[in-house]
Amino acid sequence: MKLIIINGPNLNLLGKREPEVYGSKTFNAYFDELKNKFSNIELEYYQSNIEGEIINKLHEVGFNFDGIILNAAAYTHTSVGIGDAIKGITTPVVEVHISNVHSREDFRHTSYIAGNAKGVISGFGLDSYILAIQSFIK
Ligand code: DQA
Numbered sequence: 001m002k003l004i005i006i007n008g009p010n011l012n013l014l015g016k017r018e019p020e021v022y023g024s025k026t027f028n029a030y031f032d033e034l035k036n037k038f039s040n041i042e043l044e045y046y047q048s049n050i051e052g053e054i055i056n057k058l059h060e061v062g063f064n065f066d067g068i069i070l071n072a073a074a075y076t077h078t079s080v081g082i083g084d085a086i087k088g089i090t091t092p093v094v095e096v097h098i099s100n101v102h103s104r105e106d107f108r109h110t111s112y113i114a115g116n117a118k119g120v121i122s123g124f125g126l127d128s129y130i131l132a133i134q135s136f137i138k
Pocket of ligand 1: 101
């Protein structure tokens with residue numbers, strides 16, 4: 001089983017960025033924990049602040065991985081291009097958010113990912129990523 005976590009803009013700042021919303025752990029530290037917890041699967045991680053790079057990564061992994069866990073961050077709410085990329089690939093995508101986007105500002109209630117995703121997990125802190133991985137391995 002080969003899965004990849006793709007994180008979008010500003011998620012490289014986890015640990016420093018709005019800790020009251022996103023917690024105080026860096027994603028690199030968290031990713032090490034994930035790799036230990038799920039040592040029986042191949043787990044990769046990619047982060048970019050650039051929309052086109054995220055689209056390129058989706059094209060690259062979207063025909064040969066078993067699953068994509070995508071936190072497109074702010075691009076979730078704006079990017080027709082990322083939504084179309086998900087439509088164009090065959091690997092299933094689970095949309096993930098650390099915070100509960102539905103309890104936040106109205107603009108966060110729109111997602112260009114959700115309609116093209118296998119499912120959406122939002123609001124469980126970093127555990128949202130664990131739930132997404134579990135959804136692939138059952
Ligand atoms: C986020 C929620 C988005 O609305 C926001 O723009 C982010 C992070 C989350 O993980 O809670 O950057 O995707």
